[in-house]
Amino acid sequence: MSRPALLPLYINGRFEEEGQRFDNISPVDGRLLNQAVEADAAQVARAVQAASDALQGPWGRYSVPERAALLHKVADGIQARFDDFVAAEVADTGRPLHLARTLDLPRAIANFRTFADLAVAQVDDCCETPQADGGLLFNYTVRKPLGVVAVIAPWNLPLLLLTWKLGPALAMGNTVVCKPSEETPSSAALLAEVMYNAGVPAGVFNLVHGFGPGSAGEFLTRAPQISAVSFTGESRTGSAIMKAVADGVKDISFELGGKNAAVVFADADFDAAVAGVARSSFFNTGQVCLCTERVYVERPIFDRFVAALKARAEGLKLGYPDEDGVDLGPLVSRQHREKVLSYFALAREEGAVVITGGETPQFGDARDQGAYVRPTIWTGLPDHARCVREEIFGPVCHIAPFDDEEEVLRRVNDSPYGLACALWTQRLDRAHRLARRVQVGIVWVNAWYARDLRTPFGGSKLSGLGREGGRHSLDFYSEISNVCVKL
Numbered sequence: 001m002s003r004p005a006l007l008p009l010y011i012n013g014r015f016e017e018e019g020q021r022f023d024n025i026s027p028v029d030g031r032l033l034n035q036a037v038e039a040d041a042a043q044v045a046r047a048v049q050a051a052s053d054a055l056q057g058p059w060g061r062y063s064v065p066e067r068a069a070l071l072h073k074v075a076d077g078i079q080a081r082f083d084d085f086v087a088a089e090v091a092d093t094g095r096p097l098h099l100a101r102t103l104d105l106p107r108a109i110a111n112f113r114t115f116a117d118l119a120v121a122q123v124d125d126c127c128e129t130p131q132a133d134g135g136l137l138f139n140y141t142v143r144k145p146l147g148v149v150a151v152i153a154p155w156n157l158p159l160l161l162l163t164w165k166l167g168p169a170l171a172m173g174n175t176v177v178c179k180p181s182e183e184t185p186s187s188a189a190l191l192a193e194v195m196y197n198a199g200v201p202a203g204v205f206n207l208v209h210g211f212g213p214g215s216a217g218e219f220l221t222r223a224p225q226i227s228a229v230s231f232t233g234e235s236r237t238g239s240a241i242m243k244a245v246a247d248g249v250k251d252i253s254f255e256l257g258g259k260n261a262a263v264v265f266a267d268a269d270f271d272a273a274v275a276g277v278a279r280s281s282f283f284n285t286g287q288v289c290l291c292t293e294r295v296y297v298e299r300p301i302f303d304r305f306v307a308a309l310k311a312r313a314e315g316l317k318l319g320y321p322d323e324d325g326v327d328l329g330p331l332v333s334r335q336h337r338e339k340v341l342s343y344f345a346l347a348r349e350e351g352a353v354v355i356t357g358g359e360t361p362q363f364g365d366a367r368d369q370g371a372y373v374r375p376t377i378w379t380g381l382p383d384h385a386r387c388v389r390e391e392i393f394g395p396v397c398h399i400a401p402f403d404d405e406e407e408v409l410r411r412v413n414d415s416p417y418g419l420a421c422a423l424w425t426q427r428l429d430r431a432h433r434l435a436r437r438v439q440v441g442i443v444w445v446n447a448w449y450a451r452d453l454r455t456p457f458g459g460s461k462l463s464g465l466g467r468e469g470g471r472h473s474l475d476f477y478s479e480i481s482n483v484c485v486k487l
C-alpha cells in the first residue's frame with residue numbers, strides 16, 4: 001500500500017501540496033510516517049469559498065436519491081481500498097489491525113450507506129388547520145441544506161468520526177470543509193482520493209490539515225460563510241468553538257468529553273460484568289469518549305470484582321498493531337501519554353491505591369520509542385479527587401464500592417460530564433428505573449459501545465450539545481422551513 005510521503009490538502013476538487021508541512025509521527029515506535037500540508041488562512045478561505053460556490057453548482061440540483069447514490073459510490077470506494085484505509089488508520093493511531101478491520105472501516109462504510117438510505121426514506125410533516133370561517137390552512141415542511149458545514153474530527157476514531165458527520169451532512173445536500181486532527185491526517189487524505197474518484201463535484205468535499213488555535217481549525221470556525229460546525233473532541237475546544245461562532249449564531253453539534261461511570265450490582269452476571277468493564281475501560285487504549293473511568297461496585301462483590309478486573313487488565317497484551325492476540329496499542333502520541341502519565345503521578349499524590357499499572361511498559365525494542373502505557377486500576381480515592389472528576393482519556397479507571405441505589409446514583413451524577421453510563425444488573429426493573437435518572441445521553445444495560453446508528457447519540461452538561469444519529473443527524477444538517485397555504 002503506497003501511502004504518500006506528503007498528505008495534500010483537497011480544495012475545490014484539486015490536491016494541493018503548497019504550504020508549510022508538519023510531521024506525522026508513529027505512536028508505535030516514534031518514526032516519521034509522513035508529512036501533511038498545514039493549510040494557511042488563505043487556503044482555508046479558498047476551501048470555504050469553494051464549498052459555498054458548490055452549493056450553487058450542480059450539487060445544488062442533485063435530488064435526494066442522486067445524493068444517496070453518490071454516497072453509496074463513496075462507500076464502494078472505501079470498500080475497494082479497505083486495506084489502504086486500514087493501513088493508514090493503523091499507522092496514525094497504532095491501533096491493533098483487527099480493531100481497524102472490525103470497527104473503523106465497517107463503520108466508515110456504514111456511516112455513508114446508513115445516511116444515504118435514511119435520507120431517501122425521510123418523510124416530513126404536514127398538517128391541515130381548519131379555520132373558523134370554514135377555510136383550511138395546509139402546512140408542510142420544506143427541508144433544505146444548512147449550507148457550508150465545518151467538520152472537525154478527533155484523533156481517537158479518526159475515520160469513523162469524520163464519516164459519522166460527513167454521511168448525514170452530504171446526504172442532506174450540504175457542502176463541507178473537513179479538518180482532521182493533526183495527529184491522524186492519513187485516512188482523511190485517502191478519503192479525499194475516494195471522493196475525487198467517485199465523482200463528488202468539486203467544492204462539495206474539501207480537506208484542510210492543520211492544528212487548532214492560530215491554524216486551520218480556528219481559520220475554519222471563524223470563516224464567515226460557514227453555516228454550522230460539527231465537532232467531536234475535548235470540552236474546552238468545544239467552548240472555544242462556541243465563542244468563535246457566537247457572533248454569527250452558527251449551528252453547532254458537539255460530542256465532547258466524558259468521565260463515564262460503570263455501575264455493577266451484586267446480582268449482575270459477574271463474568272459478563274468483569275469482561276464488560278474491562279472492555280469499556282481499556283478499549284482503544286481508553287481513548288474513546290464513551291470509555292469508563294469510574295467504576296462503582298456493590299460492596300458484597302467489591303473485593304472479588306477488583307481481583308477479577310485486575311487479572312483482566314494484567315492479561316491484556318500490549319503490542320505492535322499486527323501482532324497475534326494484541327489487545328492494546330499505544331496512546332495516540334507521546335504528548336498525550338505525558339498527559340496520562342501526569343494523572344498517574346497525580347493519583348499517587350491524591351492517595352490512590354494502585355491495583356495495577358500506573359507506569360509505562362519496558363519492551364526493550366522500538367516500542368519504547370512509542371507511547372504505550374499499562375492498563376491501570378486505582379481505588380481508595382475520594383469522589384472529589386481530580387483523578388475521579390477529570391477526563392484522563394487513557395486505559396485507566398478508579399473503582400469504588402457502594403451500598404445502595406440512591407447512593408450510587410448520586411455519585412454517578414456528581415460529575416460535570418454527562419455522556420455515557422453502563423449499568424450491570426439482572427434486575428431489569430432497577431436498570432430501567434436508574435437509566436432514566438442517570439444524567440447522561442447514552443445508557444447501556446449489560447452492554448457497552450453497542451451501536452445502532454439510528455439512535456440518538458450525544459451527551460449532556462460538558463459532554464456536548466445536540467444529538468447525532470438517525471433522524472437527529474438529518475435534522476441537524478437541515479434547514480427546516482414550514483410553508484402554510486390558505487386553501
Ligand SMILES: O=C(O)C(=O)/C=C/C=C/O
Nearest residue numbers: 156164287288289290451
Ligand atoms: O460510534 C459512534 O457513532 C460515535 O460517535 C463514537 C464516538 C466516540 C467518541 O470518542
